[in-house]
Amino acid sequence: MPEEVRRLAxxxxxxxxxxxxxxxxxxxxxxxxxxxxxxxxxxxxLAARLGELEEAGILERVLVEARPPRAEYRLTPHxxxxxxxxxxxxxxxxxxxxxxxxxxxxxxxxxxxxxxAACSTGSVNGRPTCGRSRSMHATRVCxxxxx
Numbered sequence: 789m790p791e792e793v794r795r796l797a798x799x800x801x802x803x804x805x806x807x808x809x810x811x812x813x814x815x816x817x818x819x820x821x822x823x824x825x826x827x828x829x830x831x832x833x834l835a836a837r838l839g840e841l842e843e844a845g846i847l848e849r850v851l852v853e854a855r856p857p858r859a860e861y862r863l864t865p866h867x868x869x870x871x872x873x874x875x876x877x878x879x880x881x882x883x884x885x886x887x888x889x890x891x892x893x894x895x896x897x898x899x900x901x902x903x904x905a906a907c908s909t910g911s912v913n914g915r916p917t918c919g920r921s922r923s924m925h926a927t928r929v930c931x932x933x934x935x
Contacts, residue, residue: 813871
C-alpha cells in the first residue's frame with residue numbers, strides 16, 4: 789500500500805476525523821459550527837483533529853480579520869475529493885422500488901457552499917435550506933426517476 793494511502797487511512801481512522809470532514813463538506817467553518825454539527829466532542833479533541841486535517845492538506849485555516857479575529861476552516865481541493873469519497877460511501881439510499889440511488893443525496897460544492905445535486909438547495913450543518921429532510925429529497929428524486 790502506498791505511504792500516502794496509509795497516512796490518509798490512519799488519519800481517517802482517528803475519532804471524529806470523518807465527522808469533521810463531513811461537517812466541513814456540509815458547510816461548517818467555525819469551531820462552534822463544528823461542535824454543533826459533530827456533537828459532543830471534547831474541545832481539545834476537536835482542536836487536535838482540525839490541526840491534523842490542516843496538516844494533512846484536507847482543511848485550510850483562514851484567519852478572518854474581524855473583531856474579535858477568528859479562524860475558519862475550509863476544505864482544500866484535496867479535502868473536497870476526500871469528502872466526496874466519504875459522501876459516496878454514506879449516501880447510498882434505498883428507494884421505494886428497493887433499488888439503490890446514491891445520486892439522490894449527492895452533494896456538490898458550488899460557490900463555497902455544499903448543495904444537494906438533485907434540487908440545488910443549499911444546506912447548513914446537513915440540513916437542506918429548502919426545509920425538506922434528506923430522506924424527502926431521496927424519495928422525491930427516486931419517485932421522479934421511476935416515473
